[in-house]
Amino acid sequence: MDRNGEGRASLGHAAAGAPTPSRTAREHIERTERFAARNYHPLPVVLSGGDGAWVTDVDGRRYLDCLAGYSALNFGHCPPRLLRCAHEQLDRLTLTSRAFYNDQLGPFAEALAGLTGKDRVLPMNSGAEAVETAIKVSRKWGYVTKGVEAGRATVLTMSGNFHGRTTTIVGFSDDPLATDDYGPFTPGFTRVPYGDIRALADAIDDTVVAVLFEPVQGEGGVVLPPPGFLRELRELCTRRDVLMVADEIQSGLARTGRTFACDHDEVVPDVYVLGKALGGGLHPVSAVAADDDVLGVITPGTHGSTFGGNPLAAAIGHEVVAMLATGEYQERARVLGERLDTRLRELVGAGVLAVRVRGLWAGVDIDPALMTGREACEGLLRRGVLAKDTHGSTVRFAPALVATEDEIDLLVDALGDVLATARG
Incomplete structure (x- = not known):
């Protein structure tokens, strides 16, 4: 049966x-x-x-x-196709560190770049690591490309957000359980009401480098954005030269009936933040995907992870992308x-x-x-x-x-x- x-x-x-x-x-x-x-x-x-x-x-x-x-188990528990892939890779090679190339990362990165429509990806492990990576990339892009004054880059976030549990990330949460007794927090974040395009527009000044948002707020209770909000956000970010950074860690990779939740509004963000289902429920796999003009600010030695992009993770992630490619x-x-x-x-x-x-x-x-x-x-x-x-x-x-x-x-x-x- x-x-x-x-x-x-x-x-x-x-x-x-x-x-x-x-x-x-x-x-x-x-x-x-x-x-x-x-x-x-x-x-x-x-x-x-x-x-x-x-x-x-x-x-x-x-x-x-x-x-x-x-949503890490979008494909269910112990999916046979992913188990076969993982078992095969376990018998060959699991970890090299990024000090060397491995034969799994290139094919995975190419496949994920294709799925997202972006030029390249930066692999990490947990979703929180991917969010932290997106913040670092956004800030450096702001300094190197946009010309924001050193030390003043601001990222706009939204009320009701949940992007992870690290100290930086909980610092822009409005949930007391996440923030109480964990300060002081990292500066450089301004929170505005979720779905309020006017508040976002008013908050953008010369220091703002990115808007970090969830196209559906999962931890908030599967909260949907107002109709048309994502399209308005896309237009606003383009017009004001601000990165649109979509946290699709829970909402992405088929959960909402499209590959990405942003697809429901025919919107393409500047940066995708991915995780959870990317590892097929077998292994922690996350990634940031963006074009060269954004991810190109990352150069050797400026960001890294011992396990990010390891052969086992890359093999599983590649197979996940292949499964998603069928629709x-x-x-x-x-x-x-x-x-x-x-x-x-x-x-x-x-x-x-x-x-x-x-x-x-x-x-x-x-x-x-x-x-x-x-x-x-x-x-x-x-x-x-x-x-x-x-x-x-x-x-x-x-x-x-x-x-x-x-x-x-x-x-x-x-x-x-x-x-x-x-x-x-």
């Missing part, structure tokens, strides 16, 4: 309700809480296996994974997203206040008078569905793009049952 068929055969089992964690699961939870820093608040489930859109816990119980590693996953996200949107809207007024969907990615605002987002996720867990809350009463859904229509229905039916139970 194929992978998706196996998932459909298990729908009844998954929906039956999750039991109290077993002794084995409790031991894993207690050990993690004892020895790992508590920078997350996980749901009480201990996972030990994954296949496609499904995961299995230490007691053999299966769950439909509707978080998909914050299959973009189309799956579009079709399944339409079904998810239609089904979720059936719950508006029945415990759901609002729904926002872009491709196979949804933010669902639960009525806070009924329950919190965390309580909704705990209810879903008991019904064999894994999801993640954000900002109090919002739940995010991002199933793997290999999910089926039946599995989308399972997700919505489980949420409807959680809400109905809460309403009594």
Whole structure:
């Protein structure tokens, strides 16, 4: 039976309700809480296996994974094509450092440049590293190319943003959980309201080198920009000689039904920031993609990473780009997203206040008078569905793009049952 068929055969089992964690699961939870820093608040489930859109816990119980590693697992858990690629490369060469050439980076860089339509790419590891790289590139471009006075380069960011967890990045967050007790922060950033083109225009002066934005704010709750905003932003950046820097770490690589979320508005930014799904859920892979007039400011010794562009990462990333080049996953996200949107809207007024969907990615605002987002996720867990809350009463859904229509229905039916139970 194929992978998706196996998932459909298990729908009844998954929906039956999750039991109290077993002794084995409790031991894993207690050990993690004892020895790992508590920078997350996980749901009480201990996972030990994954296949496609499904995961299995230490007691053999299966769950439909509707978080998909914050879009890192767009192709599902343990995708056979990527596993074959990784196994082959593991047997050959994994790390050289950029002190030497390797036979995987060139083909990967060429393929990713082709996918983005840019001249070249700068490979890194995590998404946060890619954002930091884009900031450095933007600042140097501002000094070298635009002629900004030394030490005065400014990057405009947006309210509700989430670009990572490094000290520089959290410094322009407006989330107290990200900022409290972590200052002082790096200067050179000005935050404006998300989607407000007039505020952006007013904030641009001779020091501004870039506008850093998410075409869809994932951590914010799958917040969509106002209609026409991205096109207005593109025109503004072009007219004012400012780099348009799109953080497509979560939204890119087929999640929204197009290769990039910016594609929905037929907009091409100056800089793409990529990560998560670029590593196929197997290995940390990120990259910045831009044309020569932007990335050309980076010269030997001015930026680097021991693991960035390593042969294993490059081989996997190259295979990911090849998979995306077929358009299959973009189309799956579009079709399944339409079904998810239609089904979720059936719950508006029945415990759901609002729904926002872009491709196979949804933010669902639960009525806070009924329950919190965390309580909704705990209810879903008991019904064999894994999801993640954000900002109090919002739940995010991002199933793997290999999910089926039946599995989308399972997700919505489980949420409807959680809400109905809460309403009594």
